[in-house]
Amino acid sequence: MTQVVELVEYAPAVSLALPDAAGRALAAGDVVDAAPDPYAVGRWVLRAGSRVGAVTVTGAGVDEPVTVRVTPKVPIVRLFFLLCYSLDPAGAWRDEEVDVAEHRDLLPALAHAVERQIDRALRQGLLQGYRATEESALVVRGRIREAEQVRRRFGATLPVEVAYDEFTTDIAENRILRTAVEWLLRLSGVPRDVRRRLLHQRVRLVGVTPVVRGQRPPDWRPTRLNARYHRALHLARAVLDGSSPEHAPGELRIEGFLFDMNKLFEDFVTVALREALRGSGHTAHLQDSHHLDEAAAVRMRPDFVLYGPDGTPCAVADAKYKAERRGGFPDADLYQMLAYCTALDLREGHLIYAKGNASHTAHRVRHAGILIHQHALDLDQEPAGLLAEVEEVARRMRID
Structure with missing residues (x-):
């Protein structure tokens, strides 16, 4: 029990x-x-x-x-929108809300969504690609690794140390999916029907090597060839990144x-701001590294810095997964944004919160003239409304 x-x-x-x-x-x-x-x-x-x-x-x-x-505190369907949008803002993620709406808890909803996306990705069969392979063989295939042959074989003819590219299904994309399936199957709390479907996906991926616990999952790059895998891979990596180590x-x-809601909110806000400002002629950098002092001894990493066409900073923002209390937002956030604005030589800064008593307030710092905006997003609303609120923040940030 x-x-x-x-x-x-x-x-x-x-x-x-x-x-x-x-x-x-x-x-x-x-x-x-x-x-x-x-x-x-x-x-x-x-x-x-x-x-x-x-x-x-x-x-x-x-x-x-x-x-x-x-x-x-955020409804599961809203949490999934934040997650999916931050992973792939160009994807049509709205249908994921229907997929997970029947689940009240996070883990069952996540397992269901991952299994459904893997099923869609594999409907046309397993993706194949070339994998670099090095091994000892009795026949020459590819090229001989001469240095390894001398070091290991001491002049013996066989076996031969060779390296070649193998066309196989055991590639990074399939290994990520297989590893996510294996990890979800190990967890208690996955509904029986979802577990049954995950076992079916394991059979489809039977020839693929899962990543060993403790090892870093392989990297993958989105291409035209693996386009049908994109959504499944994004969710699978979220599973692997959020899995608590033993x-x-x-x-x-x-x-x-x-899931760390602080990071999830930060990822959503910064990605949504970047998308809202796309095409404005400015460049957005997320988690950009700067220094507070001239000696470069104190490092700071604003969540979002917007650069103009000439490469100089023109706006800065920081996301805070906090709700406004009766006494207002913490003063420490204002001090932090003041430091960002001072070091970046900006006249305005933007703090973005998960919820507030008003959608927008602003404070002008005495003797400095710096204006610090405090924006509040309502996460418990339809995606269109939430993105519209982010667009309003971007409008205030945009430098014409």
Whole structure:
């Protein structure tokens, strides 16, 4: 029997009865904020932060598996739009909302969406391509690796160290899909019907080598030849990037899938701004590296910097996955944007929040003349409305 802990992103902390080993693993794994309850033995105080999804703790000291599910405040269909748009803004992602609308939890929705996209990608069969191969062989194929032949064989004729390009299905694109399928099949919480379909996809990819745990997934480049794979590959990489590594304090293991909503919101805002400003004659750089001081000792990385045709910065923005509270947004954000504007020699800066009491406010800094805008996006709305709000932010940023 599995103990299931239900938490909500950024909700108040709750006290729960948990095995000490599980509580320590959750705290060490940076899954949620976890600490022993000072007022009750055998209980832990848990509070979810920006990471949403589900993980399961198993191993020594945990008699029954403990699954922690963190539900996002944003509806699942809205979260998937943020994810899919940031991965591929040119894709027609609107139909993904229909695909995942029946699922209330993140992991089942993600597994369903990945399986559906893999199925669509493989309807015309597995993609084939050339893979660079090096091996020892009894016949010469391709070219002989002379240095390896001398080093390994000491003048022997056979076997021969050769290198050649093999036309195969065991290429980066298929390996990413196979690895995502294998990882999803390992997770608890995937619905039975989705698991059955994932097993079918595994059979279709049976000749493909999955990536070994701990190794970096292979890189792939979008081309005309692999166009039918694009959407499946984007989602599969999201699975692999969000999969929590096995954490082993002693003999405990944590496995699961987590999204960082801070990063997801940042990725969406910066990509949407870049798309909104496309064709304006300006160039957008995401996570651009700059320095605050003249000695270049203090580094800063604004989320979004817009450059004019002459290559000089003309606008800067930073995304904050925060909602405005009764006392307003944190003052520290204003200080951070003031530093960005000063170092980049800009007269205006833009802070973009997930939700606010007003869609736009602005503050002019005394004795500096710098105007700092604070924009608030409403994530709980249809994609067209959300993109329209981003367009309005871009309009304020555009330098004519």
